[in-house]
Amino acid sequence: MANKVAASSLALISNLKTVAARAYHAASADGEKLIQGFEGLRLKAYQDIAGVWTIGWGNTHYANGKPVKKGDTLPNRECADDLLEFKLKGFAAQINNLVKVTINQNQFDALLSFQYNTGALAVSTLLKKLNAGDFAGAAAEFGRWNKVTKEGKKVVSQVLTDRRAKEAKLFLKPL
Template structure:
């Protein structure tokens, strides 16, 4: 049974965030990292010269975010509200599950340091372009939006658990 069929969709705020930052491209293009991309940042199996419809772009986005959310669900060990899960799914969609898996963001989150985890989003604003690591303004804005979504309705500590 594929993981994606058992994974609940991400919140609409996360879908809207990804649509805003990715933009819609019905013709394949190369992203700043040189990867063939189409729709709302879809990369799997994309060929230069390929075209799609709006409906196909929406379907690709649903599949990609469901896959990203499945990775978030697999990697996190603490309760997440829908906004936190959506922000992390956007992060994984953009950077890959491996980036989250090896991150201080995940370490802090799984240690129940939600505030510390939120502060880590802003460190992921670089892209390698032509062999050179560059800070991209679009990534700065995206990480700020993800952090804001992550913090918009933070899970409260369980009864009997106190904060530091």
């Protein structure tokens, strides 16, 4: 019994050391600018390339969880910036929980842009490869997420193709 407790304690300590070794990341100023550059700022609701109502810096939902709808407006850029910061903190927490390997700030910012746009990191092969330590394989996965659904069909979007290429390039860029 004592051996089982000791082994269990050692496993717990090992897991805690692994978690402690991984830095908690937040969006860098460059990462935030990257997302802003991709999304653009609009204070009046518009339909994005997939036909989803969007506002501010590419947000489809407000901080309270309500979806953006036709006719919505934000009073000023400060409100859009606040919503962006709120969303980035939530996505950063998701990434920090999902990623089990040590990554640098560029890799984090690339993942943050990807998650901000797709919300699909948790179900992606990109994450599986990353957590397996296959960084090159993970980078190659960005390009697979370049389609939008139009009239019930997946079609390649040049805008998303370009975005994914920039994210993959940033992901592979050393600090």
